[in-house]
Amino acid sequence: MSITLNRRAFLASTAGFIALHPFSANAATNQAHLRIMETTDLHVHVFPYDYYADKPRDTVGLARTASLIKGIRDEATNSLLIDNGDFLQGNPMGDYIAYERGMKDGDIHPVIAAMNTLGFDASTLGNHEFNYGLDFLMKSLAGANFPVVNANIALELGSDPTKDKTLIPPYVILDHQVTDGSGATHDIKVGLIGFVPPQVMGWDRRHLEGNVQARDILETAKAYLPQMKEQGADVIIALSHSGIGDADASDGMENASVPLAGMDGIDAILTGHSHLVFPSPGYADFAGVDVDAGTLMGTPACMGGFWGSHMGLIDLLIEKDGNEWRVVSAQSEARPISKRNEDRSTTALVDSDETVLSSVQQEHDETLEYIRxxxxxxxxxxxxxxxxxxxxxxxxxxxxxxxxxxxxxxxxxxxxxxxxxxxxxxxxxxxxxxxxxxxxxxxxxxxxxxxxxxxxxxxxxxxxxxxxxxxxxxxxxxxxxxxxxxxxxxxxxxxxxxxxxxxxxxxxxxxxxxxxxxxxxxxxxxxxxxxxxxxxxxxxxxxxxxxxxxxxxxxxxxxxxxxxxxxxxxxxxxxxxxxxxxxxxxxxxxxxxxxxxxxxxxxxxxxxxxxxxxxxxxxxxxxxxxxxxxxxxxxxxxxxxxxxxxxxxxx
CATH class of the missing domain: 3.90.780.10 (5'-Nucleotidase, C-terminal domain)
Known part of the structure; x- marks a missing residue:
């Protein structure tokens, strides 16, 4: 069954009431609307602040992106908030923590503190997570109140990817509850699997050589997806810290999201790494990409910009058929936190979330002292x-x-x-x-x-x-x-x-x-x-x-x-x-x-x-x-x- 979207209803607001997305408003019995919210390539940008210029900046910051979250959640009956990697490195706050303050056992990294405050459901690793070394990475991840997954970086390789001893769990299957169109609740299992470009082995050779090994993204996915299905995953979402590139598969692809999206078993794919936005006209001529539908190889996809500039959204209408759930309709978009005016200036579309700012205020102040x-x-x-x-x-x-x-x-x-x-x-x-x-x-x-x-x-x-x-x-x-x-x-x-x-x-x-x-x-x-x-x-x-x-x-x-x-x-x-x-x-x-x-x-x-x-x-x-x-x-x-x-x- 497919739902025809009423775009005028979408985001309509009257008397303080935010209208439900049509998938939530029109879902039938045994149908449910599952909204997936994505941040990607945050690079430690929590505050809307340019530390290099030492001044506020309207176009960045998880604290601003956070202000979108409540309204976006209110539009959907069921939702998940997921980060797609590259959160630990990328601005002077990241360097201050890594090189000046350090991470001791029990410390909470500021970007992790902000993500905990927002209640992220999961994340994957980006290539820049390895920039400060494995010890720093693992101490930082230990503070996360959410699972972090990656399937293609291994401490030891086995006879096939499913036999690898991975650095962190390759995937997680979340026990999630959804409410259908009649108000009834259902237990579903949402599988999340993460990938990073195997090129990290060269990019961060000094930290990784002799400690971990990387596998090809597509080879790894092909091995794990059946296992996730066998373990009961009703819906599988790929967290691909990999860009939108060629449609034809090749060994060791850095930007493998298009052929990955075409693999059997993946219901939606979150992309990143390229610091771009999807859906957007810039991808109109890419093979396997449908910008209007927001799909890669027919699979719903999004990419939420970088530094918190956008919130990527994938809306799935799922339907229960016997004991199985299947996606019957989907929609993708990316919502910005700012707009550029005709005079080249920018205007913030949302204010910062004060609870997120408070969670890292001390580290922000220390970073300012550090950079000056x-x-x-x-x-x-x-x-x-x-x-x-x-x-x-x-x-x-x-x-x-x-x-x-x-x-x-x-x-x-x-x-x-x-x-x-x-x-x-x-x-x-x-x-x-x-x-x-x-x-x-x-x-x-x-x-x-x-x-x-x-x-x-x-x-x-x-x-x-x-x-x-x-x-x-x-x-x-x-x-x-x-x-x-x-x-x-x-x-x-x-x-x-x-x-x-x-x-x-x-x-x-x-x-x-x-x-x-x-x-x-x-x-x-x-x-x-x-x-x-x-x-x-x-x-x-x-x-x-x-x-x-x-x-x-x-x-x-x-x-x-x-x-x-x-x-x-x-x-x-x-x-x-x-x-x-x-x-x-x-x-x-x-x-x-x-x-x-x-x-x-x-x-x-x-x-x-x-x-x-x-x-x-x-x-x-x-x-x-x-x-x-x-x-x-x-x-x-x-x-x-x-x-x-x-x-x-x-x-």
Whole structure:
């Protein structure tokens, strides 16, 4: 039986009364409405506060998302609140707890305290849960008043996934009670199974190698789903901390949610990891995805943005047939906590939940003290508004600090004497983070909050040993950031939106140009497209053409050296140094030693000139204040979408 939705009734409110969702209002005897509420990729954002900018922010915070929950619960006869992972790391509060306060046995992590306050029913792990190590993770999970599940990370592998000794329970079957359309109650069993990208083994190698092993998501699901059915699960929900990607299955997929959703036995799927929203028009052309229906492979799905920006919702109308329950109709959506206005400002749609704020007030106050400590001074502003289109001071200072550190670490080793280069990428460069998501540190004191702003992730320092050819190919991989531009073309869109800024490595210690008229050698994921393609031209070291057979050390981080981003030459096999220090700590130490830093881009890379050609790119509106500091022919070109400003480069 299917229910026709009356959208006008949905969310209608009169005299303080919130109307029931049609599934609840129209359910028949032996039919029940089960609403699944999802948060995902919270990254410790409990307060609506930007710790990097040290100011309130309307668009983030579980405390604001929490204000949606009561009304959303009131619309449904039966509901579950579930988190989809990446809750422990991602802002300075997370770093403060991990690096300064620590987690002792019996401590409650602030994000866990907030989730306990809201009465979450379950969660799964995201890849960033492993950033601080397994001991920190397990102590944090111990404070949760709800089950946390993950099926594809194991302490020991068995003959098949169901024989593995998993790090935490692979799934849970909740005994839940639902009320049907006649008011009668029924006991049902809701199965929840969790998955994380197996790439965590490379991303957090230092914490995980030798301690756990990862399995393929789809292989693991195929093994466990029949077992969950045998154990009585009436409805199975996959908690997939994995993005919406290819529909065709392949081994070791990072973004496996589409083929996962197509597996027999899964009734609904919660997705995440990508920091995007589903259903949304951005997925309209994806195979196996129906944006209008809110389904992946016909299975209802949602993705609730990131940092608490949205509440993902899946509404299931379930019907009892004999002793079994089946889904007869479904609906998905994602509700925002804020809206963007025409003048680029944002307006909160809900207030913060005071009980959630109170649950972490002490840690919030301590975090503010932590981020405001001065460690040195800068005699020029540090900003990333033009980091994707010109050599940039915010990337430059990271590169210089890494180089300073690795030069010390190479002394007395077999690698001493090799020339050292440094690779760094802009982390805050707009994109999915929005038009305010840029590094912007004014001239003057540099505090810990500013270093966190420069380097978002708790990566650790690494060094790899590579050839000149691998240096060139590393840069060719980075140059995939740009669309191909025909000479003489006017106002071509420059940046490839599917290429994340954290994979745009600039290598200091060499000079080079990027020829935009040439095709990219690699696709946005690092897959070789054209072995003969060459965008990197006039590549020089020490004033002479780079010797392709010479050897170099590149200072980088554990993510890149572990294979993150699939950069040629950046592998565990080429890694010659694994530092005990985070890249952030390296930057802090460098600033402390220098006292005052002078972050000025040295112009070691640029675009190859193309007569009569221009390109467009979008960045934050505040970029205008720094336009005269950029070593490129850039001018304002009006407004971009979603609050961004548009600029033109004449090549």
């Amino acid at each position: 400590r001065a460690v040195g001074k800068t005699d020029a502003p540090l900003h990333s508004y033009f980091a994707l289109v010109a050599d940039d001071p915010s990337v430059q200072i990271v590169s210089i600090a890494q180089l300073w550190y690795i030069e010390q670490m190479m002394k007395g080793t077999e690698h001493e004497g090799l020339p050292i280069l440094s690779a760094a990428a802009p982390f805050k460069a707009g994109g999915r983070g929005g038009p305010e998501y840029f590094t912007d540190v004014p001239k003057g004191d540099v505090a810990i909050k500013n270093v966190s702003d420069l380097y978002l992730y708790p990566n650790t320092a690494r060094a790899v040993r590579v050839t000149g050819q691998q240096v060139k190919d590393w840069l060719e991989r980075s140059a995939g950031m740009f669309n191909q531009v025909e000479p003489g073309a006017q106002d071509v869109v420059l940046l490839n939106p599917s290429f994340p800024s954290y994979n745009f490595d600039v290598i200091d210690g060499v000079t080079y140009q990027i020829d935009l008229s040439q095709p990219s050698k690699y696709d946005p994921k690092g897959v070789l497209l054209d072995a003969d393609a060459s965008r990197i031209v006039d590549l020089q070291f020490d004033g002479a053409p780079l010797d392709m057979t010479a050897e170099f050390i590149i200072a980088t981080n554990n993510y890149r050296a572990g294979g993150g981003g699939s950069f040629p030459g950046a592998t565990p096999e080429t890694t010659v140094f694994e530092g005990p220090d985070t890249n952030r700590d390296v930057i802090v130490r460098y600033i402390v030693e220098q006292g005052t830093i002078s972050p000025r881009a040295d112009g070691n890379w640029s675009f190859k000139p193309m007569a009569g050609t221009s390109v467009l790119f979008d960045t934050g509106p505040a970029a205008s204040a720094y336009l005269d500091q950029v070593n490129a022919n850039i001018e304002a070109a009006g407004d971009g979408p979603d609050g961004f400003a548009r600029f033109r480069i004449t090549l």
